[in-house]
Amino acid sequence: MTRWSIGDLAKASGLTVRTLHHYDEIGLVVASERTPSGHRRYTPDDVRRLYQVRSLRQLGLSLEEVRSALSRSDSLRPIFEAQLASLTAQAQHVEALRSRLTALLDGHTPESLLSTLEMMSVHESYFTADQLGDLRSRAAALGPEAVEALKASWLELVARLRQHMADGTPPSDPRVVELARQWDELGAKFTGGDAAVQAAAQRSWEENKASISSRIGWPADDGLVEYVTRARAAR
Template sequence: MREHGGRLWKVGELARLTGLTVRTLHHYEHVGVLRPASRSPAGHRLYDEADVRRLYQVLALRDLGLSLEEVGTALSGDVALVDLLRDHLSHVDRQLAALRSLRDRLTALVATARTARGLRPDDLLGLMEEVTKVEETIRNYYSEEQLAYLERRRQELGEEVIASVEAEWPRLIAQVRAEMEAGTDPADPKVRALAGRWMELVGMFHGGDEGVRDSLYRMYQDHSEDIAAQYGGPTPDMIAYVQRALDASAS
């Protein structure tokens, strides 16, 4: 039995601090990879310091491409944290290198395209090579089955719906940013409505598949700054703001 003399975290607090969702933590408990140390007299899940270390191990192994079933098997063998940290660091470094290289290539091509010389076939071939590297990076997060599922989702939704969603995202991000910068309480009904629509759009992507959703979140967590800088995506602070609004709606 574990001793609980140290700090304890409620499920909502742990979700907020880690950038996960309460639903994800519940799912981890359901599949047996992370069970809360105890429950409060009111029945609330309580996680201790050992659970936090365990959660990091779960996320690190997921980031390395393991399924939740494989994660459970690996952790049953008492994986060394230092080995996970080392492998996780190498994995993230490879991903960042691929994105930075693509960014540098695109920056150079934008400048070249504006000159009298214009773009040559070699320029475009080099760009395709960089895009391939990024695609390989994406495959570090999504299994072949998940990628096939996403392609089916795209076909089911249709190009018109996808174009509509892609056009709505920048507007939604701008609205959330405006409320956040204005200091609006995340529990405010208008922010909660924005957060609800946010999750609807995310849901259209993963279609309720928890594995695809978790892969999406992990990829974003690793590359949030690059995504925000290059593509105008939401910042980590904005994601946390939306999560607080969602938590307020769930309470």
């Protein structure tokens, strides 16, 4: 009566038999006794240990962390603090994903989602994470409608420039120069006119200019960038 079969213990603890097998296999919660035929018999001490393991698991610790937590029970506090830090990081990560997704869902038609994503992806090759964070918070400050308007302008601008490029229009053509001016203007709006952010973006651009063709991985875009650069120079 003071020994528990694996099935009864599973029901009592809310875990599965397989889980208890696993804990036994890895030596985390071992049944101290066996019947002559090999069936596991859990003692009250085993059961108590299982409950400790379950508690620690419910705090999100890994099995290895649980093991070390139970091996030196005086050092629970640092383990918990580390776990809390890890959870905080996770929470921030999840929140970042959530805000990205809500921004996308709020401001885009289904058709524009993929192209926007591609743009974002390419941008993340140009800019550092910090700089992107700046840009994003600026976008949040502008509000979804304004950002949506800016993005629409941007897509239109890129489409027109690509067409001129495909048509062989020289970069010095006044129409192209005007589009390049709009490109820079839009860029300024994206950075919110904030000189620091703008300078950071500019600096990132300058520093990476030489290696951009090997980093972007999207040749057509490189052509566009150079095209705009030449048009800007012709101004």
